[in-house]
Amino acid sequence: MKNYHKEDYPVADIRRFLEPGPVVLVSSTWKGESDVMTMAWHMLMEFTPSLLGCFISDANHSYEMIKRSMECVINLPTADMVDQVVAIGNCSGEDTDKFAAFGLTAQPAEQVGAPLIAECYANFECKLAQVAGNPKGGFFIFECVKAHVATSPKLPETLHYRGNGEFMVSGRTISRKSLMKPEMR
Secondary structure, three states: OOOOOOOOOOHHHOHHHHOOOOOEEEEEEEOOEEEEEEEOOEEEEEOOOOEEEEEEEOOOHHHHHHHHHOEEEEEEOOHHHHHHHHHHHOOOOOOOOHHHHOOOOEEOOOOOOOOEEOOOOEEEEEEEEEEEEEOOEEEEEEEEEEEEEOOOOOOOOOEEEEEOOEEEEOOOOOOOHHHOOHHHO
């Protein structure tokens, strides 16, 4: 193991090291209108039922749509979609049809009203289990009720936001399966 030389770092920028998972595209529908938002702040919370948590600002157009419909689809884009991911995050669904503007194909989901994004590697249909509010938005807890995952490649190149407009692409896999308790894998 290596001992690292460390310096003070701005607390507001620690997310550059702690982003928990891949950037996702969250699709939602309410009263005939669909939207897509880019999201990097999410986490897995439980295995069974499969629970995911995320914070959505009330300034985001999708916030009310998801809160009212109580469902969404969490779509997993791959690295080749990076420009679409950024562009989706840079505009509002209030005045932009993001499916049309960014060449996304909406497909019907099986368990929720929100659409799947065909171009994404995986789609996770979710129902809202709980919302914990604060003055600027809400922490949403979703239960994944249906999952659709591409059969190939086995390990897709996903995007991970590092802050400051920089993304990291998932890379080399290191297995320690033999060292882990079976229930913790």
